[in-house]
Amino acid sequence: MNESTIGLVTPTSELARAFKLESGVDVNLCFQCNKCTAGCPTSYAMDYTPAQLIHAVRLGLDDLILHSKTMWMCAACETCTTRCPQDVDIAKVMDAAKIIARRRGIQPPVPGVASFYRSGLTTIRLFGRMYEVGMMMMLKMLTRDFFKDMGLGMKMMRKGKLKMLPSLSLGRTIATWRLFSRVKKKEKRVTR
Amino acid sequence: MKYAYYPGCSLHSTGTEFDESFKAVCQSLGIELEEVPGWLCCGTSPAHSTSRLLSLAMPMKNLVLAERTKLEEMVVPCAACFSRFKIALYEIGEDEELRKDVDEVVGSSFQGQIHVIHPLEMFDRVDSGTLRSHVKRDLSDLKVACYYGCLLTRPPKAAQFDVCEYPVTMDRVLQSVGIPTVDWSYKTECCGGVFSLTETDIVLKLVNDIFNEAKAVGADAIAVACPLCHANLDTRLTEIEEKYGVDYGNMPTFYFTQLMGLAFGLSHKELALGKHIVNPEPLLRERVPA
């Protein structure tokens, strides 16, 4: 028997490498102090804690991570990143987990949150700016939850805090469209 | 003094009170603002959850546009936008390859001729004597808890704003215009930001904790510097009181610029105080001499 037949535990998992490529973060720096988890405001709603997620990336547990709720329940508050003694940018790992899961076609286990990002980005792409009413309508179509916060929405509309129509500008739409398409082209080249 | 101004999407919609009161206060202080022509959304959480490159390219595109104003500083009131700008600048500063990719997407290269600052930093620079000389209303009976939220100070390597776990800039600015602020431990806790419309239960829990602490330290109101914090605190109060069986006595949440404007004697209309969901008028009638 030689080294190649016993399935060596390699120092860096395939997945950890994918995360490094996506986010620039080296999860192997983590020494499992759990400080990130202790300060996380939403860890109670996650299935794996931030520290567990980081460790699972080190171990290369693709299925566990990419189907987990954890990254979708991350509020991007940056507390973990701020406090990690090893300078692991955990918040960026959470983003990378969402991005990699989506790229591999995995249905997000917290569909509402994923739909929120999708609706938001769609209006940004179309108008160059966030268009709240459009975003909310799209979110309602995607989540099929038509009555949530309707009363609040009406109240805000009456107070002039929500605009019925998006702010339109051709120049802005073209500039945004250019940006989005260049990003897409570039990402295709990198991730192929 | 003249600054480039990046309002961001929220200040043109759900956070219009911030936009109106910020401009009004600047006018009182003789500070000029020039809105960045053709600005785009900063990308915010939908971008950084979907594509790292996009999340960096959107702020950098805006900085390229801002640079054309030839002004030295761009002021960004929305804490979420502020954070996306600071993070983008930090990340491309750390990684040359990434910078090249971003430049290619943006179509031109940012020269570093304009700096990003938050209104709090801007007002903090005005000497306190000048701030005091503008005061026309006595707000010394209004105890305020300054709530900074997540994105002004974190992560400190990028944000470079005050002391990240216990900032005092907003306290200092409000105190300079005669508003007493309280010491409390929830200054930089998270309000659940992005979950407002989807995982609302998380927001209710986190915001309940914030109000609970503000009440415990004897605050009459909360001051914020972020439209997302404001939306979560202002719109969810009644739901929270029902869900948790608590009573926060209609504690209002103000933008810190609205409080400055009140001290400067500006009208409630100029400060868009009527646009809040939680009506601040009863408290103001009780604590602020007419």
Ligand code: SF4
């Ligand atoms: S704080 Fe950093 S080192 Fe500690 S467990 Fe979290 S990621 Fe690992």
Ligand code: SF4
């Ligand atoms: S950024 Fe996400 S994982 Fe980190 S502490 Fe905040 S909510 Fe938790």
